[in-house]
Amino acid sequence: MTLSQRRRVERIVVYVGAIIVFLIMAFPLYGVILTSIQHESDIRSTNVRFFPRYVTLEHFREVLTPGHIVPIREAMKNSVIISILTAVVTVALALPATYALARLRMPGKRFILGALVSVYLFPTLLFVLPLYIQAVKRGLTDTFLGLLIPYVAFSLPFTIWILRSFLQALPIEVEEAAQLDGCNYLQLFVQIVLPMMRPGIVAGLLMVFVLAWVEFLTPLLFTSQLKLLPVSLGLYRSTYDIKIGQLAAAAVLTALPVVVLTAIFQRMITQVITAGANK
Amino acid sequence: MLNIEQRAAPLPAVRRRRIPDQTRLALLFIAPALIVVAGVYLYPAFLTLRFSVADVDIVSFSADKYVGLEHYRKIVSEPTMRSVALRTIYFGGLTALLTVVLGFPIALLLNRKFVGRGLLRVVVLLPWAVPPVVSGVLWGQIYAAEYGFLNGLIRTFGGAGRTIWLGDATRALHALIVAEVWRALPLATLFLLAGLQTLPDSAYEAAEIDGAGVLQRFRDITLPLMMPVALPVLIFQFVWAVKAFDVIYVLTRGGPGNGTTTLNYLVYQQAFEQLEFGPAAATAYSLTILTVLILGVLGFLRWRIAVRSGEVTA
CATH class of the missing domain: 1.10.3720.10 (MetI-like)
Known part of the structure; x- marks a missing residue:
């Protein structure tokens, strides 16, 4: 085989591979969207179709009607509130910690970072058992605060780790120069480091927003009156006499905000994760 | 911003004076995160450890009836537990x-x-x-x-x-x-x-x-x-x-039967379906121990590979 022949074969392999990967990764999402826009009778037909012959929004109308068993509107509002709160508080706590770990001189930095990340070795339920008891005792179940505390703690080590790697990948020369101009460390942090970290901050906010949005176990235990999207969906799935079209429509609505955000900011998220992986 | 003359300024003296400042700021900066993490991970982890060697009263949530390693002994001795543990490793692996x-x-x-x-x-x-x-x-x-x-x-x-x-x-x-x-x-x-x-x-x-x-x-x-x-x-x-x-x-x-019950799912079932917090806590710790053990093995493998590729010396 000549070099150009070999290149042609390589290119064919790449495109065939790309199509296979695309189909496999996209199909589950495509499937649920397809289900959500077909009539219930067609969904339950054993004659499974892979392409829509029509589009009906009846399932979306049904689940969005007030009083539906899945309180989509209320749950959507609550999920947005708790996810934004979690993202803002987590990143606000993570940024100074990140700066301390990446740039300042302090004893035991490696130990602190190791301890922070090692919490992920433990199953979440190990912490949730006593937290649940505390929440019940202090009347924090069904409150935003009762969710916010564990949510922030669960996403904080990950956020610190990702942001620290991002900061370490930034050139330190700018800070050194500002230091020589007489900036102290606090000024350096506020005036130099934070502006430079803007892409990292945006990606961090987004990632924590997503992590909070998809959280299921904690709100499953900590809420009954306070409706959140994934829990409402999970509980609907286990109800008797389920409408599959409506389940699919509710699933689409549950995933939609985070999937759209991720698609829009894919480049930024990828950049921050890969910066983290290279450290 | 970068000024040659300022660059040549006597740095060591400045540095020495600033180290305590810098460390103090660092501690201040990391303290809130550490407090949150300690409060939500460290303290609960300790409580769960206590649950795992006690019978927890489900009304008052008090863990004062000490039963020693009874819950752990059951995990090791019961065949169903062993199959759940093996399934967890298989599933994760x-x-x-x-x-x-x-x-x-x-x-x-x-x-x-x-x-x-x-x-x-x-x-x-x-x-x-x-x-x-x-x-x-x-x-x-x-x-x-x-x-x-x-x-x-x-x-x-x-x-x-x-x-x-x-x-x-x-x-x-x-x-x-x-x-x-x-x-x-x-x-x-x-x-x-x-x-x-x-x-x-x-x-x-x-x-x-x-x-x-x-x-x-x-x-x-x-x-x-x-x-x-x-x-x-x-x-x-x-x-x-x-x-x-x-x-x-x-x-x-976790079904059919308990065919897809992993240790983590079992913790949930024990705690929130059977309301047995003591055994649930022991199961949670068993899963942690299992994870750490397997990590130890994989870490050793990684070290072997690093040695073989000449990255580090044995």
């Missing part, structure tokens, strides 16, 4: 392995230039953002017996397509693994892609000039250089997979 084995070619693909790469990168990242509960719903739709997409596909290709995918323990477990691999692939692929991007181009160019084919380059350059990247990803995925909860809850509830 196979999920991690499949994720890395499939993520690797996807990362290789995304590392090449081709039309549509931007779109493919978005599509590959999306499952990461899909809520696990939604993942459960959409895989439920795929695995459904009569009207599921999987059986539909099998029928399209002339098969019977009547398999009840979630009706049999072994099939259900593997169905869960497939669903988890799909959701784990984005992060694993990104980590592997990051590793690929650090590989030196020069090695590939030299190899191509020497007439090395794609497979040869892959075997002699990519694979050995990627091992130090792939193993941490494998470890990360394993830890992540043994903690799977949502997808099990939505797809199988």
